[in-house]
Amino acid sequence: MSPTALNHRHSRSPRSVEAANEAIRQYVAGRRSWSKAELAELDRLRAIWHAARTAGRR
Numbered sequence: 001m002s003p004t005a006l007n008h009r010h011s012r013s014p015r016s017v018e019a020a021n022e023a024i025r026q027y028v029a030g031r032r033s034w035s036k037a038e039l040a041e042l043d044r045l046r047a048i049w050h051a052a053r054t055a056g057r058r
Helices: 014-028 036-056
Strands: none
Touching: 014 036
């Protein structure tokens, strides 16, 4: 499965936090089982969300 369109360069604004949240919601919608690659992509999305959230606190 290819990575989602969300990437690290968009992780500096509150809007990016919303975009990251939405990307995670869309990625997990309807899933019941996960491959290692899909779990790795979820971890990547969570890292982007965390970076955006942390950047918004500065």
